[in-house]
Amino acid sequence: MFEKILFATTASPTCDDAAKVAFELSRKNRSQLSVFHVFGLPSRGFGLEYRDVRTGERTEGDENLVSLVKEEMAQYYEKLAKDHPAVQYETLVGEPHTEILRKARKEDVNLIIMGAHTRPEDVGASRHRAIAGSTMQKVAKSARCPVLIVSRPCVTCWSYFANIVVATDFSKASDYAFQFARNVASDIGCTLHLFHGVDVGENANQAFIEARVAEAERRMQEKYVANMGDFDNYKVAIREGAPHVEVLKYAREAKADLIVMAHHTREVDPEQAVLGSTIEQVVLRSACPVLSVNHPDKVDVSPYGPGGRGSEKAAA
Amino acid sequence: MDEVELLPDGLMLEKGRPITGDPLPYCGNSTMLNPGFTLRSLFLLLRRYPDLVRLNRFFPGMLERYDSWPGQDCHPAGLDWLQLTRTVEMIGFPGKPRLEIYTAFHGVAGGEPLEIKSWQVENLLDTPVRLGGLKHIVFGDKVNVFVFETAYTLFEVLEGIGWQLAFHGTPTECSLRR
Secondary structure, eight states: OOSEEEEEOOSSGGGHHHHHHHHHHHHHHTOEEEEEEEESEESSTTOSEEEOTTTOOEEEOOHHHHHHHHHHHHHHTTTGGGGOTTOEEEEEESOHHHHHHHHHHHHTOSEEEEESOSSOOOTTTHHHHTTSSOHHHHHHHHOSSOEEEEOSOOOSOGGGOOEEEEEOOSSHHHHHHHHHHHHHHHHHTOEEEEEEEEOOOSSOOHHHHHHHHHHHHHHHHHHTGGGOTTOOOEEEEEEESOHHHHHHHHHHHTTOSEEEEESSOTTSOTTTSSTTOHHHHHHHHOSSOEEEEOSSTTOOOTTTOTTOTTHHHHHO | OOEEEEOTTSOEEETTEEOOSOOGGGTTSEEEEOTTOBHHHHHHHHHHOGGGGGGOTTHHHHHHHHTTSOSSOOOOTTOOEEEEEEEEEEEOSSSSOEEEEEEEEEEEETTEEEOOTTSOGGGTTTSBEEEEEEEEEETTOOSSOEEEOOOOBHHHHHHHHHHHHGGGOSOSOOOOOO
16 A cells, blocks of 8 residues: 555654554555654754754764664664564654655655654653644644654554544645545545534534534535545544544544544645644544645555546545 | 632532632632542532533533443552642753743652553543642753642643543544454
8 A cells, every 4th residue: 555654763662652553554565664763953064963852962973873873773673673674774863854854755655654752751741742843743744745643552553444534624635635545445445434523613603503514514525425436435424613622522433543634724824734733633632543644645545546536536 | 829629529619618609710719629539529520510611622522421431430450649740841952942831630650650641531530639749840850850839720720630631532442343
């Protein structure tokens, strides 16, 4: 399904849950897996010095250090890589999100896998740090391929998923998320749940709510149900309320194994989309992996392939 | 500072008298949890004072599920109590120097803090709840953490606990296909 997978990691326990999914998924799909770790911030473009991202101290990042980190990383994942001899390890000194995006573009990867957090938190401290300024946010916001964010242990790995929830706001980016989710659900043979949360605000009357829900139902039919092709294992759900709350509630009810969403709509400035967007709220709290899709690139997974059945209609 | 007492059955007292009307004026009062106050007491409190449910978007959903949860013996082995803690942290890098202040609701086992995300809310209901101190961390120095006595308002208690419980609402199981 995915020819090339990029697993961006800190090679520490914070990424262990994501590592299990990355190795398992690439093994099952016979994907080319790259394990990629970026550390420090270069102080000068071509200098050897870099600043440690945690302490701010300046250290010399020569080739020896880079190869030492690479060796440590290989050792850390030795057990998981046992059944995956073709795995490639790479380390770099640089700004993590920039280098991850650069590598994904250069290698033309089909999927990026990341943990939600890049450093161990104090117990309970995730409420502040998990929201602001993480590498994951920046990558999910700008990546051209789907980004799978794993923040909790995922016991059912990809091929065994029974329920995929795709949460849509009817934006263009959501159309790509839908295409990806439908293709994956069809390939795996699991149920696809089309979900929309109608945000009606605090003081809406019943007639207004019903009109919004009816409008959402119409758009759901037009945009997605009509473009299912011959895939018929799907359900449609529309709920009123705060979108992130309703997505999480529905995911629990539907026993979701994966939530697929667009990171932000085209109408929103990407820079403004980082904090407080629905997907950020969902990633923060979801027990199952969340997949962020923003671009049409790489949404056509096997067996559909580029130009496959139904893929072009939803984007229209 | 005005104080509000929270009883195990969810009743609130001010100066020893039960609060029967609008609870919102008491949100700024410092809070005292009476002995025997558990997480279940919090749900009883939300039932008794429906206006407080609006403080967190996840409270309504949790209250809907509350009736289907067990009525007793919901206290995981090895978890001594649940605690609300306030942290003041000075951070110098990366980014501009800043001061972060936040509350965290976590477990305590053998005197050590414990992440509780892995438990479902219904399994924690009969675990005692306590209000902890204020931790002061300077520039990432986790060794020399200072701990001070502090007070929490009713709003901070409900909002802090509600935030954490919102992490516990996702699937309880993965349904394997094969």
